[in-house]
Amino acid sequence: MNANIALGFVIPFLGTMLGAATVFFFRKNISDITQKAMLGFASGVMVAASFWSLLLPAIDLSVKGDGFTEILPVLLGFLAGMGFLLLLDTLIPHQHINGTQSEGPASSLTRSSKLMLAVTLHNIPEGMAVGVVFAGIYTGETTLTAAAAFALAIGMGIQNIPEGAVISMPLRAEGYKRGKTFLYGTLSGIVEPIAAVITLLFLEYTLPAMPVLLSFSAGAMLYVVVEELIPASQQGEHSNLGTIGFAIGFALMMVLDVVLG
Secondary structure (H helix, E strand, C coil), X not given: CCHHHHHHHHHHHHHHHHHHHHHHCCCCCCCHHHHHHHHHHHHHHHHHHHXXXXXXXXXXXXXXXXXXXXXXXXXXXHHHXXXXXXXXXHHCCCECCCCCECCCCCCCCCHHHHHHHHHHHHHHHHHHHHHHHHHHHHHCCCCCCHHHHHHHHXXXXXXXXXXXXXXXXXXXXXXXXXXXXXXXXXXXXXXXXXXXXXXXXXXXXXHHHHHHHHHHHHHHHHHHHHHHHHHHHHCCCCHHHHHHHHHHHHHHHHHHHHHHC
16 A cells, blocks of 8 residues: 555544544534534535545446446445445444434443444445545546545545544533543544555455445445434524535535546
8 A cells, every 4th residue: 555545544534533632622512503514514525525526437437328237337336335324324223413313223332332333334435435436546447536536535534523523522521531532533433544445455356346336435425414414414493504514515525626636
């Protein structure tokens, strides 16, 4: 693994770490208004990244004409990504960001542990997405440039900042020490570089399925947005702040992808 790939894998994790570090700067929990704006922003980044950095390259690789059979791998990969996160969401007990419980099996885990599990689950497709894109760049199997791959990594890092804060700040409000809350928030993001490295290790097997893997990552990321982030940003009052945050996040990721791509 060369230095550029390693840096690309680490950037999203650094975003989670930065978000978790908010416990050192805020004495109380993040306000509901701020959280809505942050979650809306994260949603916008993920939707834009799913389209420009994942689905479009998958379509470019797979579709050379206008036949339905050529788009089929992208379609199946997208639906499989949605289904995979739905399965995890159903089987693993966790706490949704908006405060509701998952519909999974009963568990003795605390609310904070379930919330940490939720964010950790959401980071799996993000890590896979970064891993697949950098694997494609490394082998020349995608139309994306190295700059576009870094744009995706940076976008994931930016949207991970609110996710890290969503873990660490509630723990701090419950009385945990700052060092421990920072550690827990940071650990929720460690799955991203791990998922990226695993994807790269199986490069020999992933190359033929690159369109499927790109669209799979897109489907999984969009599941997180629709199931978790947008509902949390729109719950209760001041939902317009979540919408504004979405617009800013989407625009930022779009500009990053176009300018760097």
